[in-house]
Amino acid sequence: MNRSRALSPFTKPVLALIAIYFTASLAHFAHNAEFIAFYPNMPNWLTREKVYLAWLAITGLGYCCIWRPRAGRSWPLHACALLRAHIRNQCHDLV
Secondary structure, three states, rough: OOOHHOOOOOOOHHHHHHHHHHHHHHHHHHHHOOHHHHOOOOOOOHHHHHHHHHHHHHHHHHHHHHHOOOOOOOOOHHHHHHHHHHHHHHHHHOO
């Protein structure tokens, strides 16, 4: 069976938006990580590596939000999306 025919008509645009978000998010966090030493009043414990780890954690959780519901369960999508939004806000407040 051809996989592209089994996908809904919204799948390609959604995947394109996910790719754009992934790229923009990486660029944003990379900029924050690379220039963190120049931001005023940053705590010493917040390092370049921790910014990249925060991005990796947020992106990993987003990946789980997208692909886990394909297993047939919808409640993990909602729980995962809420958790991801909360973590994203908390991490962004630090940087």
